[in-house]
Amino acid sequence: MRKYAVGILGATGAVGQTMLKVLAERHFPISELRLLASSRSAGKKVMFEDQELTIMEAKEDAFNGLDIVLGAADNAIAKQFKDAIVNSGAIFIDNSSAFRLDEDVPLVVPEVNKDDVCLHHGVIANPNCVTIIALTAIQALHKEATIKRMIASTYQAVSGAGVGGIRELEEQTKALSNNEEIVCKTFPYQIAYNVIPQIGGFNEEGYTSEEMKLQNEGRKILHAPDMLVNCTCVRIPVYTSHSESITMEFEKPITVERAQELIAHAEGCKLVDNPEAKAYPMPLDTSDQDLVYVGRIRKDISSDNGLTLFCCGDQLRKGAATNAIQIAEALIEKKVL
Amino acid sequence: MRKYAVGILGATGAVGQTMLKVLAERHFPISELRLLASSRSAGKKVMFEDQELTIMEAKEDAFNGLDIVLGAADNAIAKQFKDAIVNSGAIFIDNSSAFRLDEDVPLVVPEVNKDDVCLHHGVIANPNCVTIIALTAIQALHKEATIKRMIASTYQAVSGAGVGGIRELEEQTKALSNNEEIVCKTFPYQIAYNVIPQIGGFNEEGYTSEEMKLQNEGRKILHAPDMLVNCTCVRIPVYTSHSESITMEFEKPITVERAQELIAHAEGCKLVDNPEAKAYPMPLDTSDQDLVYVGRIRKDISSDNGLTLFCCGDQLRKGAATNAIQIAEALIEKKVL
Numbered sequence: 001m002r003k004y005a006v007g008i009l010g011a012t013g014a015v016g017q018t019m020l021k022v023l024a025e026r027h028f029p030i031s032e033l034r035l036l037a038s039s040r041s042a043g044k045k046v047m048f049e050d051q052e053l054t055i056m057e058a059k060e061d062a063f064n065g066l067d068i069v070l071g072a073a074d075n076a077i078a079k080q081f082k083d084a085i086v087n088s089g090a091i092f093i094d095n096s097s098a099f100r101l102d103e104d105v106p107l108v109v110p111e112v113n114k115d116d117v118c119l120h121h122g123v124i125a126n127p128n129c130v131t132i133i134a135l136t137a138i139q140a141l142h143k144e145a146t147i148k149r150m151i152a153s154t155y156q157a158v159s160g161a162g163v164g165g166i167r168e169l170e171e172q173t174k175a176l177s178n179n180e181e182i183v184c185k186t187f188p189y190q191i192a193y194n195v196i197p198q199i200g201g202f203n204e205e206g207y208t209s210e211e212m213k214l215q216n217e218g219r220k221i222l223h224a225p226d227m228l229v230n231c232t233c234v235r236i237p238v239y240t241s242h243s244e245s246i247t248m249e250f251e252k253p254i255t256v257e258r259a260q261e262l263i264a265h266a267e268g269c270k271l272v273d274n275p276e277a278k279a280y281p282m283p284l285d286t287s288d289q290d291l292v293y294v295g296r297i298r299k300d301i302s303s304d305n306g307l308t309l310f311c312c313g314d315q316l317r318k319g320a321a322t323n324a325i326q327i328a329e330a331l332i333e334k335k336v337l
Numbered sequence: 338m339r340k341y342a343v344g345i346l347g348a349t350g351a352v353g354q355t356m357l358k359v360l361a362e363r364h365f366p367i368s369e370l371r372l373l374a375s376s377r378s379a380g381k382k383v384m385f386e387d388q389e390l391t392i393m394e395a396k397e398d399a400f401n402g403l404d405i406v407l408g409a410a411d412n413a414i415a416k417q418f419k420d421a422i423v424n425s426g427a428i429f430i431d432n433s434s435a436f437r438l439d440e441d442v443p444l445v446v447p448e449v450n451k452d453d454v455c456l457h458h459g460v461i462a463n464p465n466c467v468t469i470i471a472l473t474a475i476q477a478l479h480k481e482a483t484i485k486r487m488i489a490s491t492y493q494a495v496s497g498a499g500v501g502g503i504r505e506l507e508e509q510t511k512a513l514s515n516n517e518e519i520v521c522k523t524f525p526y527q528i529a530y531n532v533i534p535q536i537g538g539f540n541e542e543g544y545t546s547e548e549m550k551l552q553n554e555g556r557k558i559l560h561a562p563d564m565l566v567n568c569t570c571v572r573i574p575v576y577t578s579h580s581e582s583i584t585m586e587f588e589k590p591i592t593v594e595r596a597q598e599l600i601a602h603a604e605g606c607k608l609v610d611n612p613e614a615k616a617y618p619m620p621l622d623t624s625d626q627d628l629v630y631v632g633r634i635r636k637d638i639s640s641d642n643g644l645t646l647f648c649c650g651d652q653l654r655k656g657a658a659t660n661a662i663q664i665a666e667a668l669i670e671k672k673v674l
Contacts, residue, residue, distance in 0.1 A: 151488050151637075153569075155571065177511065193575050193621070194620055194621040195492050195575060197619070197647045206593070206636075215638070228638065228639035230584055232582040232645060234492065234580075234582065236492065236574075236575075237530065237573075237574050237575070238531060245534075247488050278526075280534050283531055297543070301544070301552070302486045303567075310571075
């Protein structure tokens with residue numbers, strides 16, 4: 001079996017670290033693993049299975065000989081190194097939002113539009129975490145009855161803001177229990193025992209960049225250019241896993257029973273929907289695994305052909321690292337790589 | 338100025354304690370304050386302003402001579418003592434859900450339907466906390482453009498489950514920081530660093546009792562029997578103040594600017610809506626005060642004549658105790674008492 005030379009750009013962040021873990025778990029066929037980060041992290045040692053790897057500085061010539069580069073850095077870094085990666089001959093599977101809406105860049109959730117990986121020109125974008133979790137949950141319903149409109153409110157974990165977000169919730173919780181002053185660095189306000197209804201910057205219509213992703217990326221991934229999405233993104237004091245409350249209007253009627261059946265059989269999903277037994281998705285249960293849990297499925301009592309549901313998924317894994325590695329696996333499966 | 342003999346039924350709970358605080362703050366004209374609770378609490382001493390009061394056991398004959406009884410107990414206790422209270426000649430302003438939908442019981446948010454207090458037959462019901470906060474936020478918009486449909490997702494504080502909820506979040510947070518086992522008594526699952534998408538029991542259609550209140554109580558309070566409401570209620574690890582993400586469809590168009598103007602002037606509301614300055618409602622800011630903060634007002638990009646907003650309010654105060662005392666004040670103002 002062929003093995004591949006894999007690079008991780010941004011290997012020291014929360015997503016980069018999760019990529020390392022998921023590559024090992026899934027036994028991805030690796031001939032070489034090259035960990036790249038800023039000069040600040042270069043020289044640090046990291047364990048991968050039983051090997052000690054040394055972080056190298058990300059530079060223009062650092063990508064030579066790689067087959068795949070998994071991008072776990074921010075938009076600026078992704079833009080800085082895109083050409084160097086593509087010119088080196090590697091395929092760049094990028095988790096930043098820099099290229100997601102570019103026409104020649106496929107945006108892929110393998111459970112939804114795996115075939116789109118074949119259309120790449122050197123870059124494939126990994127979607128936003130809220131979008132991946134929502135689409136994994138609802139794609140089977142969309143195939144059956146076509147979603148016309150979606151209204152979503154999110155409950156997003158602090159690790160979505162990286163290692164700094166995790167540390168900030170830990171430190172603030174500790175400071176408050178000791179009656180000490182709290183410090184806000186990663187988030188604009190206290191996040192311990194609070195919610196912050198802002199993730200990303202605001203556009204002119206008052207939506208945040210995070211909120212617009214579900215519509216813009218969702219349309220591209222589902223090949224549904226007219227789908228209407230209204231999203232409200234809220235940060236809450238949970239460490240891992242985003243939760244989403246989603247109401248959908250469909251073109252055709254769809255019963256609760258049929259929706260449950262579709263989700264029970266949908267790839268990447270686990271139906272957790274037995275209210276009487278207090279079985280419903282919760283972020284604690286979905287953390288550190290790859291399935292999106294879907295439950296609280298019920299008829300939307302405020303519309304015809306509507307359903308409402310609640311879903312949770314680990315946004316560092318299925319919402320980022322795992323989805324990127326599934327894209328790499330799809331490239332192998334489709335013999336693109 | 339006339340003073341009134343006031344009783345509190347359930348004086349030792351989170352809402353009862355908040356009622357004591359709010360009565361003092363608002364200088365409610367009190368001739369006598371009688372604190373009633375279960376036999377377990379009888380004999381305990383409680384401070385009210387500079388007086389020490391003794392908790393008395395709630396019994397059939399404990400209400401004689403009272404003008405108003407503020408109910409801060411559960412449905413069973415409210416039902417047990419309703420007749421005794423009404424027969425004693427007092428007006429029962431009850432925070433339980435036992436009588437809210439009874440035809441001869443007004444259900445009142447003073448900023449919305451103050452006149453309805455005049456229709457009482459001995460009992461006036463205080464609405465559910467999510468309902469009070471939502472209606473205070475949106476009533477001016479409803480008067481202007483008529484809400485046809487509302488979709489809400491909530492972020493509800495642990496103190497909505499009473500003193501036990503507060504204690505449980507404190508103890509679980511402490512246990513987790515010490516690597517100790519957590520205990521779940523008030524909530525069915527761990528609430529620290531988690532969310533639980535269940536508040537109340539489920540009906541046959543899969544909605545919880547808490548979720549149905551916004552439609553059932555909202556219709557009665559707004560005198561809008563056809564308003565459609567789809568609500569998802571979620572418990573989160575916040576101590577005080579419920580937050581709500583609300584999307585509305587109106588009969589007539591209404592601009593964001595007009596909505597902001599209406600809310601800025603609406604009784605009981607504070608407009609906190611300047612995204613550029615990171616000004617939006619957060620539960621920490623609304624705790625221990627009476628206004629409902631409203632912000633993130635924007636056009637619903639998924640419908641015509643739609644708006645979306647985020648609001649927060651202290652559910653022990655405006656969502657319970659303060660609203661009940663405002664009802665008592667309305668009775669005085671309308672010379673019903």
